[in-house]
Amino acid sequence: MNQNNVLSSDKISLEESVAIAEKGTHCGMCRIDFLGTGLCPSGKKYGYLAYWPQGRMEIVKHLKEGKIKPTEKLIEIANSCTLCGICDKQCNFATQLRPEKVARALKDYVDKLDKSQIQTVEEDDILRGLREIVGKDWATNDPIIIASYIRSIISPNGELNFYIVMPENTEQVSKIIKFANKNNLPFLPRAGGTALSVATPTVLKNGICLEHGIVIDLLRLNKLEIHPESSSATVGAGIASFELQKEAYKHKLRANVAEAGAHYCANIATTGIVTTWGNSYGCFADNFIDLVLVDNEGNVKKHSDMGISNPYTTEHGFTNISLSPSYIITEATAKLFPVFDDEEAVLVPFDNLKDAMDMVIQLGRRGVGLSLAVLSYKYLAEFICPNRKIAKDFEEICKNYIKLRYVVDVICDKNDKKIVEEMAKYSIDQSMMRTLILGSPKLASLKDSEFMKILSEEDDPLKAIFAGPMRKHFEKGLDASPEQLAKVYDKDLQDFFKKVYSKPEMSNVVWLHAFRILPSRLMRQMMTMGPGGAIWAGDKNHILKWVDMFAEVGNKYNLEHALGFISPLDNGKFIYIEYDYFYDHNDPDVANRISKTLLETTEKSLVMGQIFTLINYLFKGLYRKEHVLYPLFKGLTKEEQELFREVLHSVLGEF
Amino acid sequence: MVKFLSEEWIEYGKNYILEKLDPEKDMKNITTSLLGIIEHVPPNDIIMSFYLELKDGKLNDFKVNNGDSFQEANYVIKGNYGIYKDILQGKIGTAMALLKNRLQLKGSKIEALKIIKPLDGLIESLRDITDEFEE
Numbered sequence: 001m002n003q004n005n006v007l008s009s010d011k012i013s014l015e016e017s018v019a020i021a022e023k024g025t026h027c028g029m030c031r032i033d034f035l036g037t038g039l040c041p042s043g044k045k046y047g048y049l050a051y052w053p054q055g056r057m058e059i060v061k062h063l064k065e066g067k068i069k070p071t072e073k074l075i076e077i078a079n080s081c082t083l084c085g086i087c088d089k090q091c092n093f094a095t096q097l098r099p100e101k102v103a104r105a106l107k108d109y110v111d112k113l114d115k116s117q118i119q120t121v122e123e124d125d126i127l128r129g130l131r132e133i134v135g136k137d138w139a140t141n142d143p144i145i146i147a148s149y150i151r152s153i154i155s156p157n158g159e160l161n162f163y164i165v166m167p168e169n170t171e172q173v174s175k176i177i178k179f180a181n182k183n184n185l186p187f188l189p190r191a192g193g194t195a196l197s198v199a200t201p202t203v204l205k206n207g208i209c210l211e212h213g214i215v216i217d218l219l220r221l222n223k224l225e226i227h228p229e230s231s232s233a234t235v236g237a238g239i240a241s242f243e244l245q246k247e248a249y250k251h252k253l254r255a256n257v258a259e260a261g262a263h264y265c266a267n268i269a270t271t272g273i274v275t276t277w278g279n280s281y282g283c284f285a286d287n288f289i290d291l292v293l294v295d296n297e298g299n300v301k302k303h304s305d306m307g308i309s310n311p312y313t314t315e316h317g318f319t320n321i322s323l324s325p326s327y328i329i330t331e332a333t334a335k336l337f338p339v340f341d342d343e344e345a346v347l348v349p350f351d352n353l354k355d356a357m358d359m360v361i362q363l364g365r366r367g368v369g370l371s372l373a374v375l376s377y378k379y380l381a382e383f384i385c386p387n388r389k390i391a392k393d394f395e396e397i398c399k400n401y402i403k404l405r406y407v408v409d410v411i412c413d414k415n416d417k418k419i420v421e422e423m424a425k426y427s428i429d430q431s432m433m434r435t436l437i438l439g440s441p442k443l444a445s446l447k448d449s450e451f452m453k454i455l456s457e458e459d460d461p462l463k464a465i466f467a468g469p470m471r472k473h474f475e476k477g478l479d480a481s482p483e484q485l486a487k488v489y490d491k492d493l494q495d496f497f498k499k500v501y502s503k504p505e506m507s508n509v510v511w512l513h514a515f516r517i518l519p520s521r522l523m524r525q526m527m528t529m530g531p532g533g534a535i536w537a538g539d540k541n542h543i544l545k546w547v548d549m550f551a552e553v554g555n556k557y558n559l560e561h562a563l564g565f566i567s568p569l570d571n572g573k574f575i576y577i578e579y580d581y582f583y584d585h586n587d588p589d590v591a592n593r594i595s596k597t598l599l600e601t602t603e604k605s606l607v608m609g610q611i612f613t614l615i616n617y618l619f620k621g622l623y624r625k626e627h628v629l630y631p632l633f634k635g636l637t638k639e640e641q642e643l644f645r646e647v648l649h650s651v652l653g654e655f
Numbered sequence: 656m657v658k659f660l661s662e663e664w665i666e667y668g669k670n671y672i673l674e675k676l677d678p679e680k681d682m683k684n685i686t687t688s689l690l691g692i693i694e695h696v697p698p699n700d701i702i703m704s705f706y707l708e709l710k711d712g713k714l715n716d717f718k719v720n721n722g723d724s725f726q727e728a729n730y731v732i733k734g735n736y737g738i739y740k741d742i743l744q745g746k747i748g749t750a751m752a753l754l755k756n757r758l759q760l761k762g763s764k765i766e767a768l769k770i771i772k773p774l775d776g777l778i779e780s781l782r783d784i785t786d787e788f789e790e
Contacts, residue, residue: 296759324756326756
């Protein structure tokens with residue numbers, strides 16, 4: 001048994017499996033092959049969320065609480081798991097959970113079931129109609145399958161009066177929407193589901209989740225073609241960021257993508273693709289060449305169609321809030337960018353935000369670097385550390401001993417690297433980053449050591465370890481190797497993780513930035529909520545005030561919080577900020593405080609003015625940045641503030 | 656208690672609004688008009704609409720039309736029969752329906768949101784008198 005108490009390979013009961021399941025956050029990493037293990041065979045075959053590890057984890061919770069009763073599908077779901085262990089490897093990398101134990105518990109539960117308890121689910125007219133569109137296997141009203149979608153599009157509080165449908169092309173999506181409208185049923189598309197799962201524990205739940213009706217699961221729209229000659233890709237709505245990037249890299253091309261598990265098309269629809277590469281590759285509608293959309297009437301449209309009204313523009317003002325997409329993007333033609341042989345990562349450490357921000361904005365304005373960001377110590381720790389305990393200790397070392405509070409994180413070619421190094425007093429290079437990644441357990445173990453105390457008394461501890469005489473000792477002392485790192489995992493997984501961390505890409509910062517497999521660790525066994533948005537880069541005091549406001553509200557509600565990242569956009573004219581709050585998604589009290597925090601920080605941001613908040617960002621990704629961000633609205637008047645509160649109260653609830 | 660969009664519904668609605676809603680307290684003395692377009696009305700999948708006019712918070716006009724010729728109004732909301740049913744059954748609020756794109760709005764969003772509270776009060780009153788829907 002290790003520190004998570006849930007990682008042994010012994011058999012467990014359904015009740016015990018719920019303890020694992022509750023820690024799941026629907027990060028969706030079990031639906032992409034990011035470690036070279038292959039994919040869950042059952043999920044790949046059957047498609048519905050219920051057949052994937054994350055879906056089984058949702059099902060056991062609702063079986064245990066009695067919300068759902070066994071059906072024939074439950075038996076199929078349980079038996080379809082081959083106990084191949086892929087999910088344990090994937091989930092352990094991201095969240096340190098063992099979903100296979102949940103699958104095993106579900107199998108045991110099904111084996112012991114009194115078959116007379118199994119309920120039959122009747123086909124009704126709606127289901128018949130949906131099956132006529134997509135085929136018998138791809139539409140269901142089975143409550144077990146429906147329950148697997150709870151928390152990632154269905155609210156946990158309501159009834160399960162839904163249909164799940166999995167179309168395989170745009171035409172079927174169009175027909176489903178027309179059918180839904182004719183039958184007066186609401187519908188909502190689901191792609192990766194992670195954004196929905198982040199919103200579900202909060203006050204956004206009622207706005208973001210589907211209240212009843214038809215869930216359109218887009219996973220089967222899996223067209224993916226790379227066009228090297230035009231540096232573009234055709235990407236279906238079922239394709240995750242990681243999958244697109246993997247194919248693009250085969251052609252020495254790179255896509256600007258969100259977190260590994262996020263679906264590319266849905267990401268455009270939801271917030272646009274917000275990344276550290278945005279200054280160079282673009283944001284909002286910069287990221288795509290064309291889109292195939294289905295509107296709320298079921299009409300299929302393309303951005304490139306002649307004669308359509310301007311599809312890139314949207315209303316201005318703080319009331320431009322949407323909680324659902326206006327379109328379902330079924331296919332995007334994505335822009336791809338060249339991967340250069342001399343790309344490198346340079347990280348410049350800082351003990352204060354102002355200096356770090358000055359530097360990143362300077363770089364953005366000069367067009368230096370491909371990926372630019374200020375990362376907080378919190379992000380750095382969560383990303384590179386293999387489990388939360390190590391991340392916590394790593395954080396403390398950064399904060400209290402070596403004074404590494406922020407890093408300016410640059411991916412660039414060798415010419416730009418020289419510019420960055422000239423601007424910085426000293427930097428962390430790729431080799432040192434590899435040491436930090438592979439040596440993170442050892443570094444964390446030095447938390448209260450004499451070495452750290454001595455180091456903290458240095459005038460500039462950062463310089464001492466990254467550019468001074470202590471660097472050699474530091475690197476040697478961390479004993480950074482795949483073997484050492486693998487030791488933090490359960491015994492039965494250590495060989496696997498030794499091999500994983502022996503792959504060069506797993507400690508290659510450029511690759512990690514491009515494939516974004518590490519952000520899932522922000523959701524390991526806990527939830528994160530990251531409000532923020534875009535702000536003009538010109539008034540630095542305004543930016544710092546904004547960041548301070550997030551911290552003050554976090555303190556007011558007694559939350560674990562930290563700046564996530566800051567990235568310049570549009571040649572350094574704007575910056576995007578994400579500020580994160582971390583909490584236990586199973587604790588209603590803290591979830592309530594998160595809701596208050598989200599609404600209060602949004603209101604305060606709008607009152608401060610010249611800020612485009614996360615709430616405004618929602619479902620604006622397919623518009624041009626010039627239409628969305630210019631001009632940014634001024635601070636709310638008293639009357640507007642009242643109106644904002646009134647609207648949000650009436651929509652989302654009191655705060 | 657009557658069927659949504661029926662003649663009785665209009666009559667009941669008028670009386671209920673006049674009797675129960677205070678022009679100042681509940682309706683904020685607003686002067687405005689609203690056209691609600693309802694698509695896919697069962698059983699024949701037709702379009703219907705209702706027109707509602709308020710003057711100084713008092714109900715001035717309230718009527719239902721069949722077909723797709725519509726009266727001019729300050730605000731036009733459009734959605735399918737199902738969403739109106741959900742609103743009248745209290746499953747979703749009007750503002751939420753707008754923000755979730757279940758209802759499409761024609762007109763200034765900011766101005767529409769200003770009247771959303773009194774409008775919600777009015778719709779809540781219609782909820783009290785509506786208990787029958789087409790299936």
